[in-house]
Amino acid sequence: MSCAARLHAPVGHSPRRPSAPTCSYLRLAAPPLRTWYEDGVTDLRAVTRTHIEQALEPIHGEAAKSRATALRSLFRVLKREKLIFRDPARTVSLTTAVVLPRPLADDMLRGALDRLSNPRDRLSFALAAVHALSTHDQRHLLLDDLDHSRAILRVRRTGKPVHTVYLDELTYRMARQWLAERHRRWPGTTSPYLLVTAHTATDDTRPPVSIQAINKPLRVHGHQAGRLRVDRILNEAQHTDDPLHLIRLSPRTAMKYIHAAHPHRSQSDPIMS
Template structure:
C-alpha cells in the first residue's frame, strides 16, 4: 500500500511507530525521514501484528517491527532477511520490487504531479519524474511536426 522497499520494511523500528498519530517514520540512510500516514486499513493489521509479536516473543529485545523466530531470539538483533519479506509473496507469485513499482505507477496514473509521488512514497525527485511519463505515455510522445 505504501510501496516501501524491502530494505525499508526490514529496517522499520518499533520506536518509529507513533500510535497517537497513526504514523510510521521510515528512516533512509542519507535521505530525509519519510512519514507514512496509516489509515485504518493499514493501521489495523499493524496493531494485530504487534499483538501477535508480543504473544509469540514477549521477551524479545529486538528494536525492529518485523520479526521472525530467528531474529526475535538472536541477541545480536539483526533485521529480518530479505527472504522473510519475499518468501510469502513468492508463494502467491508476487515479487516485492514489482509490487512496489506497480503501486507507484498506479498512483502516478492518477496524478500528473511528481510532488505527489515524492510526498506519498518518499521518492527522490528524479525517480518521481520517471514515473509520470511511464504512467502517461500518450502525453510524453514527441510531436512529429515539431521534431
C-alpha cells in the same frame, strides 16, 4: 593477414602482437569498413558521422553496442596517431530502450490479503502495496517508528529526511494485529525492529529480517514486495502528472512512472533534444 600476425613496427622498434581486445574490435569494425570501401570511401578521413550512424542502424542491442565501441576505439586511435583530423564516432550515441513499469493484473491483487494468514506477511503486503515501502524500508523499521497516537509510521532512510507514512485504517489495524502476535510469540525479545522472525527475535545480535523473509511468503502467492511497490507508484502516477506529488513515494524515479502512466505526455522537448 590474420589479426594474430605481427604488425609492421617503426624502425628501431620490435614488432608486437595486437591484444585480444584489439583483435575483437577489428573483427567487429570489419563489416562497415568493407561496406565503406565498396561504396568508394578509400580514405578513413572521409568517413563522417552519417557513415557511423548508417553502420549501426541495421543492428540492435548488444550487437549495436559492440560495433559502436569498436568503431569509437578505432577512430580514437587514428585520431591519437594523427592519421585523421577529426573523430566521426566521438559524438555518436545509441538510443537505449527504457523499460517502463507495468501495472499488475487486477486478478493478481484481488483477494490477496485473504490468502495471507500470517499477520507479519499481511502487514508487509500492505506496506508495499498501499504505502510503497521497499523491502529495505521494511527491514529497518523500528518499533519506535510506529506512533500509535497519530497512526503514523516514520521511515528512516540513510542521508535523507525522515519519511512520514500516514497509515490508513486497514494498515494500522494489521500493524496492531502483528504487534499482538509478535508479543505473544516472543514476549522477551529485545529486537528493536518492527518486523521479526523466529531467528531475529531470539538472536542476541539483534539483526534486521532478511529480504527473503519478507518476499518468500509473498512469492508463494505470486507476489513480491518490490513489484507491489512499483504497482502502487504506477497507480498513483495514473492519477497525477505532477512528479513532485510522486517524490514522496519514489523520489529517484518519479518521471519514469509519469511516462509510463501518461505516454501521450512523454514526447521529448525539441529544445532539450
